[in-house]
Amino acid sequence: MAKMTRPEIRALSKIVDELDYYEILRLQPGAGSTEIRQAYHATSRHFHPDARRHLDDSLIEECTRISKRVTEAYCVLRDPRRRQAYDAKLSRGDGLRIQIAEARAVHQKETVQIRQGRTAQGRDLFRKATEAMAEENWPAAFQNLQLALTFESDNAFFRDQLDSLRDAHPSEI
Amino acid sequence: MANLAVGIDLGTSYSCVSVLEQGSPRVLPNAYGERTTASVVFFKPDGQIEVGNHAKANIIHHPVHTVSSAKRLIGRFFFSEEVKKARAIYAYDIREAPNHGVRIGIRDEQFSLPEISAMVIREVKQVAEAQLGQPVTQAVITVPAYFNDNQRQATKDAGKIAGVEVLRILNEPTAAALAYGFGRGINQRVAVYDFGGGTFDISILEIGKDVFEVLATCGDTFLGGDDLDDRVLDLLADEFVARHGINPRNDPHAFEKLKAAAEETKKGLSVEDEFRVEITDVMKDKSGESLALDRTITRVEFASLVQDLVQRTFKVCDEALQQSDLTTRDLDGVILVGGPTRLSVIRQAVTDYFQQEPKADVDPDEVVAMGAAIHAASLIGQDAAADSILLDVTPLDLRIGVVGGFAEPVIESNTPVPIEQSRRFTPAQDNQESVSIRVYQGDSRVAEENELLGQFEFSGFTKGRRSEVEIEVAFEINADGIVEVTASDPNTGEQASTSITLSSGLSDGDLDNILRRDRTARVAAADVTPSQSSPRHETRSEKKSPEPSVDTTEAFVESDAIDLGDLDLDDEDLEIDEEKQGAWDRDENEESGIALFDASVRDLSAPDESSEEL
Numbered sequence: 001m002a003k004m005t006r007p008e009i010r011a012l013s014k015i016v017d018e019l020d021y022y023e024i025l026r027l028q029p030g031a032g033s034t035e036i037r038q039a040y041h042a043t044s045r046h047f048h049p050d051a052r053r054h055l056d057d058s059l060i061e062e063c064t065r066i067s068k069r070v071t072e073a074y075c076v077l078r079d080p081r082r083r084q085a086y087d088a089k090l091s092r093g094d095g096l097r098i099q100i101a102e103a104r105a106v107h108q109k110e111t112v113q114i115r116q117g118r119t120a121q122g123r124d125l126f127r128k129a130t131e132a133m134a135e136e137n138w139p140a141a142f143q144n145l146q147l148a149l150t151f152e153s154d155n156a157f158f159r160d161q162l163d164s165l166r167d168a169h170p171s172e173i
Numbered sequence: 174m175a176n177l178a179v180g181i182d183l184g185t186s187y188s189c190v191s192v193l194e195q196g197s198p199r200v201l202p203n204a205y206g207e208r209t210t211a212s213v214v215f216f217k218p219d220g221q222i223e224v225g226n227h228a229k230a231n232i233i234h235h236p237v238h239t240v241s242s243a244k245r246l247i248g249r250f251f252f253s254e255e256v257k258k259a260r261a262i263y264a265y266d267i268r269e270a271p272n273h274g275v276r277i278g279i280r281d282e283q284f285s286l287p288e289i290s291a292m293v294i295r296e297v298k299q300v301a302e303a304q305l306g307q308p309v310t311q312a313v314i315t316v317p318a319y320f321n322d323n324q325r326q327a328t329k330d331a332g333k334i335a336g337v338e339v340l341r342i343l344n345e346p347t348a349a350a351l352a353y354g355f356g357r358g359i360n361q362r363v364a365v366y367d368f369g370g371g372t373f374d375i376s377i378l379e380i381g382k383d384v385f386e387v388l389a390t391c392g393d394t395f396l397g398g399d400d401l402d403d404r405v406l407d408l409l410a411d412e413f414v415a416r417h418g419i420n421p422r423n424d425p426h427a428f429e430k431l432k433a434a435a436e437e438t439k440k441g442l443s444v445e446d447e448f449r450v451e452i453t454d455v456m457k458d459k460s461g462e463s464l465a466l467d468r469t470i471t472r473v474e475f476a477s478l479v480q481d482l483v484q485r486t487f488k489v490c491d492e493a494l495q496q497s498d499l500t501t502r503d504l505d506g507v508i509l510v511g512g513p514t515r516l517s518v519i520r521q522a523v524t525d526y527f528q529q530e531p532k533a534d535v536d537p538d539e540v541v542a543m544g545a546a547i548h549a550a551s552l553i554g555q556d557a558a559a560d561s562i563l564l565d566v567t568p569l570d571l572r573i574g575v576v577g578g579f580a581e582p583v584i585e586s587n588t589p590v591p592i593e594q595s596r597r598f599t600p601a602q603d604n605q606e607s608v609s610i611r612v613y614q615g616d617s618r619v620a621e622e623n624e625l626l627g628q629f630e631f632s633g634f635t636k637g638r639r640s641e642v643e644i645e646v647a648f649e650i651n652a653d654g655i656v657e658v659t660a661s662d663p664n665t666g667e668q669a670s671t672s673i674t675l676s677s678g679l680s681d682g683d684l685d686n687i688l689r690r691d692r693t694a695r696v697a698a699a700d701v702t703p704s705q706s707s708p709r710h711e712t713r714s715e716k717k718s719p720e721p722s723v724d725t726t727e728a729f730v731e732s733d734a735i736d737l738g739d740l741d742l743d744d745e746d747l748e749i750d751e752e753k754q755g756a757w758d759r760d761e762n763e764e765s766g767i768a769l770f771d772a773s774v775r776d777l778s779a780p781d782e783s784s785e786e787l
Binding site for chain 2: 040
């Protein structure tokens with residue numbers, strides 16, 4: 001990235017609210033973690049307040065404004081869980097920013113839901129399957145997991161459990 | 174004369190000052206040729222002060238008038254554990270000031286901690302001025318990475334009191350990494366293991382050609398070299414009791430002698446295999462007979478004394494590696510910082526833990542000041558070579574107080590800075606006059622278990638039914654790691670009159686008074702050129718900066734009890750909260766029925782300050 005001129009910095013500061021995190025870091029939507037880090041370093045060289053100390057106060061303020069947004073973008077995109085929540089938000093057309101703390105909370109909640117079941121029936125059946133596994137009653141565990149998956153066919157955690165059960169006790173199921 | 178800015182490592186035990194010259198950092202020795210200066214202030218009977226290694230020698234004879242390890246107390250509340258501990262260890266008078274502040278009582282005067290630290294800063298500033306032959310007015314001052322906002326603010330105040338423009342508050346491990354990587358054109362991942370006099374920090378950094386990125390930092394502000402000394406001190410004191418049947422801990426002079434011996438033992442054992450403590454006159458018995466102590470401590474014995482403390486640091490290292498998604502195998506190097514890392518017990522344990530020898534070409538006592546000097550030069554554009562960017566993180570969760578005595582994270586630890594996050598909230602009740610916004614740092618969901626940074630009232634929003642009222646609170650952490658919080662009404666755009674820089678323990682008035690009186694300049698030592706520059710009278714920003722008042726907080730928490738019936742935060746309620754919180758983002762018109770604030774209704778016209786539920 002070539003050095004930005006003062007008018008360019010001012011212009012960017014004005015539109016930074018209209019850019020998504022990928023645009024702020026000048027990344028393609030599919031960018032990998034190394035690219036994300038490199039982009040963070042490159043943009044920070046432009047806008048980090050330390051890099052711009054020689055500018056006049058109003059321009060430093062603009063740079064700081066951009067820099068804070070660069071940090072936010074990096075913070076979300078470098079963390080797979082946050083990034084997932086953000087990508088979902090973007091695809092819903094639901095705004096260009098996400099709370100850093102919230103992004104992780106949303107994801108954690110989703111994880112818990114997946115692990116315990118999203119539906120009442122799924123949860124109930126998965127609980128029964130877990131109990132059966134504790135009692136080493138493999139056929140019952142298998143049956144309950146299969147039933148749980150009929151309610152939550154996209155629950156990858158349930159499916160993994162079922163697969164490993166099948167691998168571990170092929171003869172008994 | 175070229176403008177020069179220095180780097181100051183303001184340590185718990187020793188301080189060090191450095192400047193970048195012709196592209197390489199040079200440590201500036203004092204008039205005695207010493208490269209570090211003891212962070213000790215001796216108050217002479219004539220009102221003069223003496224700072225440094227000579228002042229330190231006075232601890233034994235004048236323990237009550239000699240202040241050491243002020244860094245352990247700076248930016249702390251009087252009720253904090255660290256202050257309690259210090260009151261038990263140090264002979265000087267540690268007093269409570271209004272708003273739970275801390276003051277040091279010397280004869281009939283009281284000094285704030287920033288003033289004491291300012292005396293140390295002024296001393297090393299004068300060392301630098303004597304060496305450079307020109308006034309020094311700008312500096313980068315380092316702090317432990319794990320310092321909270323209160324401690325950072327107080328350190329910045331100390332610089333100001335000492336007549337120094339603080340260009341940046343820089344984290345010590347980051348400074349060390351900068352000194353290590355500066356000008357080498359390397360691309361490495363390193364761990365900086367910083368065992369200081371009073372704190373332990375670990376930072377994991379990625380060093381690039383011109384970018385230094387902190388991946389994670391963790392720390393323990395209750396663990397340092399002083400704790401190692403204390404173990405030896407206990408051993409010596411017990412030995413003395415066993416031999417003479419008198420407890421030397423009750424005699425301040427004897428206690429200081431043993432403390433000095435303990436520190437010597439520690440230092441001795443970093444070069445020798447054993448160290449003999451031989452004091453002919455620890456104290457006198459009732460008949461005036463001198464009581465002696467003679468004890469030899471071996472490295473092995475010392476190692477067993479401190480093993481658990483050393484192991485505690487690795488728990489912190491585990492956490493830092495986990496936070497940065499790395500294992501010890503991913504690291505290209507380990508940098509040791511702090512005098513205690515010269516000890517073989519620590520070096521060996523570090524080598525075992527990281528499965529590699531620490532870098533040998535780094536001086537653990539000087540590397541932080543050198544890094545600070547490089548950054549100082551970079552910030553004032555003094556040296557074209559020094560233009561690396563430091564991308565640092567905030568060490569602690571930043572939280573906001575919510576209903577029920579809880580604190581919700583707004584910015585999590587190890588988030589890069591500078592950063593800003595805004596949250597929208599609704600008041601607890603209809604027609605509420607004001608909300609109380611409390612800001613904390615720490616890792617606990619229970620508000621009280623965190624450090625209170627400050628609190629303020631915001632009333633500049635449109636009053637109405639609570640479902641129609643919105644308050645936006647913006648949290649900002651700047652590159653110094655210093656926190657600023659602003660409240661506003663997003664609908665009217667009314668920017669709150671309540672933009673605050675959070676507490677530093679000193680109010681604007683306090684700071685003004687201190688700058689006016691300028692007691693820090695009474696340096697008696699004749700060996701340094703008196704500073705040309707008197708501290709500039711600077712008023713801080715116009716922003717309101719209230720003292721943290723913990724009493725008020727407690728009052729709030731109590732008044733919450735009234736609300737608790739319908740605001741019992743169990744897990745299920747929390748889920749609902751999250752959903753509703755999400756709803757604000759999705760649709761601003763949607764009714765967001767939750768009240769995150771434990772904002773009590775206040776009749777602002779009432780003369781009584783205490784809050785009242787209506």
